Amino acid sequence: VVNDIRMRTLKYWTENYSKKDICEELEIVCKNKESKNSILKFIDKPTRLEFLTSIAIKQNFDNVTVVPNYHVDDEGIPTFTASGGIADIECFTEDSNPLFEVTLMCSRNQSISEIPAITRHLNEAIKKYPDKIVFSVFVAPKIHEDTKYMTEFSKHQYGIDILPFDITTFINKI
16 A cells, blocks of 8 residues: 555656756755745655656656656655665666665765665666676765775675766756
8 A cells, every 4th residue: 555655646646746846856856955845845855866767767668667766655755764774765667677776875885884785776686687687776966985885895796787876967967
């Protein structure tokens, strides 16, 4: 039931807000500014980033099933970020299972807090979906140089792909 409510609300926002509005809200949250939207302004920033990223993915990729893992209230509005141990946002296509991880962290801690968990999520997803292409997209306001290094290390050490994008690049690519 909770998942149905979450998906219904995601669909509503995808259909009732323009791509431009969502991209502007992504920039607002990543620049640590306050939203003027009557609902978004009450969602804490890390959770709002997961919500807005889910909407942006759904709006821009018709062939992708988007499954966000943030917690929601009884109306489907996000209340808290995804729990540990799972990707922030899972996506499914016919032949792939991209995972999206988002953070507002920009410091060196970004590489320490995020990349090992993403590596673990990817390795688990690869085992769970052996017939699919599995990779991760990592989105943050800015990507720290240590994070870039750690994504390259994970590629070399484990053969996995973590694609780091700052918010501006992510918006331009979608």
